[in-house]
Amino acid sequence: MILRSPRQPVLRGSSTHQAGRSSCLYTLPLCLCQPSHYTSTLLILFGGIAFSLYLALVIWSPSPIITHDSEKKYRSHASPKKPLPLTPLADPSSVDLTIVVPAYNETERLPVMMASTIAHLTSQKGRTFEILIVDDGSTDGTSDTALKLAAEYPKCDIRVVTLEKNIGKGGAVRHGMLYASGERLLMADADGASRIEDLEALWKTMDGLAPNNGDAVVVGSRAHLVKSEAVVKRSFLRNVLMYGLHTILRIVGVGHIRDTQCGFKLFSRSAAQQIFPAQHLPTWIFDVELLLLAKQLRIPVAEVPIEWHEVAGSKLNVMTASLQMLRDLLIVRANHLVGRWKAEPSKQKTD
Numbered sequence: 432m433i434l435r436s437p438r439q440p441v442l443r444g445s446s447t448h449q450a451g452r453s454s455c456l457y458t459l460p461l462c463l464c465q466p467s468h469y470t471s472t473l474l475i476l477f478g479g480i481a482f483s484l485y486l487a488l489v490i491w492s493p494s495p496i497i498t499h500d501s502e503k504k505y506r507s508h509a510s511p512k513k514p515l516p517l518t519p520l521a522d523p524s525s526v527d528l529t530i531v532v533p534a535y536n537e538t539e540r541l542p543v544m545m546a547s548t549i550a551h552l553t554s555q556k557g558r559t560f561e562i563l564i565v566d567d568g569s570t571d572g573t574s575d576t577a578l579k580l581a582a583e584y585p586k587c588d589i590r591v592v593t594l595e596k597n598i599g600k601g602g603a604v605r606h607g608m609l610y611a612s613g614e615r616l617l618m619a620d621a622d623g624a625s626r627i628e629d630l631e632a633l634w635k636t637m638d639g640l641a642p643n644n645g646d647a648v649v650v651g652s653r654a655h656l657v658k659s660e661a662v663v664k665r666s667f668l669r670n671v672l673m674y675g676l677h678t679i680l681r682i683v684g685v686g687h688i689r690d691t692q693c694g695f696k697l698f699s700r701s702a703a704q705q706i707f708p709a710q711h712l713p714t715w716i717f718d719v720e721l722l723l724l725a726k727q728l729r730i731p732v733a734e735v736p737i738e739w740h741e742v743a744g745s746k747l748n749v750m751t752a753s754l755q756m757l758r759d760l761l762i763v764r765a766n767h768l769v770g771r772w773k774a775e776p777s778k779q780k781t782d
Contacts (some may be wrong), residue, residue, distance in 0.1 A: 440553035452454055463673040488765050491758070496602050503610070505563070505590040506574075507580040517592070520707065523699050526588070527560040528552075529613030533603035534565040537621040538576045540742060544623030545580050549587055561588040564621075568597030601710070601717025608698070608707040609748075614644055616703050624740040625651055629737035633697040636733050646730040646777070647700045650688060651695030651737040659746035674683045676756065683764045688734060692718055695737060701777055702730050709774035712763060715758040720763045724774045727767065768770045 432681065504514030518525065534541055545562070551562050566574040574593045581589035592610070594603065602680060604618050615637065633649040641647035680686055696718070698706070705728050712720045725732050766772040 463614045472647070485769065488762065488769070488771070492762055492766060492771070493711060493713060495599075495606065496598065498606065498609075499595050502594055502606065503590060505592045505610075506578060506581075507588070507590050508578075508585050511578050511582075517590075518612045520611060520700075520704055522608045522612075524614040525612045526561050527613060528558060528560040528615050528617065529607075529611035530560065530562045530610060530617045530619055530623050531604055531607030532562065532564045532619055533567055533600050533607065534564055534569065534573050534577070534621040535597060535600070535603070536569045536571045537573050538569075538571050540622045541573065541576055541725075542580060544619075544621055545589075547623060548619070549584050549629045551630070553587070554707050555631075556737065561590060561612055563590045563592065563611060565603040566593045567600065567603040568594050599713035599717075600715060602713030604679075604717065605707050605710050605713070608703050611703070614700050616698045616700065618694060618696050618698075624739055624742045625693065625695035625739040629695070630697070632735050632737065633695075636735050637697055637699065640731050640733050641699050644699050644701065646705070646728070647699045648702055648706075648725050648730055648732045649697045650690070650732060650734045651693045651697075651739075652688075652690040652734045653693050653737065653739045654689035654734075669684075670674065676753070679757065679760055680719065681733075683719070683723070683760055684726065685719055688722055690734070691722055693737070693739070694718075695739075696721075702728075705730070705774055705777050709772070711766070711772055712759055714755060714759055715752050716759045720759060723763065723767060728776055 501514070503517055505517055506512070506514050530552075532541075532544070541564070548562070552558070564577040567576065574591055576590070577591040581587075583593065592606065594606065594631070608616055608618070611725045617633075619625060619627070629651060633651060637647050637649045640649065676692075677686075677689075680688075680691060685691055692715075702725070706721055710717060710720055710723050722732065763772070
């Protein structure tokens with residue numbers, strides 16, 4: 432009887448030549464585990480695309496907002512010629528309310544807005560306040576007009592800050608907020624489109640949202656006016672762009688706020704201390720970044736209906752501003768997604 436050695440198993444697809452069988456049996460699994468030339472090429476390609484997109488994001492993102500020494504001071508009725516130092520936001524509050532008014536070439540509309548604002552504020556007994564007018568590099572003498580108003584109302588603390596050059600509404604608001612003395616901070620447009628009396632509705636809502644002046648943001652909203660005469664009379668283009676903007680806002684993450692662009696927003700001091708140092712956009716769409724930061728920081732945001740009317744003299748070029756807003760929305764969302772822009776929670780907050 433002849434004994435035969437057991438047959439060696441042959442991997443399917445291996446060579447049947449005796450000389451190469453042993454080599455193929457041991458090298459084939461190793462070959463299967465190694466990435467192919469095409470896989471390496473794809474990895475390099477995708478890596479290059481990712482790097483290019485990141486580089487484009489860095490290039491397109493706005494440069495840091497620079498504050499000049501002269502912009503850290505203000506003039507007032509008491510000191511119209513010699514500027515005095517502003518109070519940093521990091522310091523404790525010294526008044527109940529600061530109203531920050533960004534103003535660019537507002538010599539005509541500012542006096543009307545200030546008259547109604549001061550009339551209301553002085554009727555609220557027991558509430559201390561200051562008004563911080565931030566002249567955003569105007570060319571029509573807005574700062575001089577603001578100082579005349581300060582002299583007209585000498586019993587009110589009206590402070591005038593003049594920026595060396597125009598940086599945009601968002602930059603002007605940010606600057607005012609970073610040097611506000613109030614326990615609560617209101618941003619209000621110089622055109623007076625929002626009714627100052629509605630501050631009380633925002634104030635009451637904040638009392639319920641943050642009883643001990645904790646983190647809170649209350650947004651004035653015109654959403655209830657969508658079908659009203661005030662909005663219907665706006666141009667067809669403005670209304671189409673408004674609806675388009677709301678659609679995009681839902682995509683970028685603030686669709687829960689029905690009106691992000693109303694220039695009437697109230698911040699608690701602790702919320703402002705976290706939000707405004709982290710703000711990057713100086714342009715019109717800065718409101719969205721503020722709300723995104725509040726969402727990231729888990730700061731509660733409430734929306735309150737207010738009265739509003741359109742005021743002639745807007746400096747907003749609808750078409751140009753809309754394209755800029757779309758670009759800036761993509762930039763701010765991308766920077767938050769990749770972690771380039773982020774806010775630091777207050778050290779006083781507890782989990």
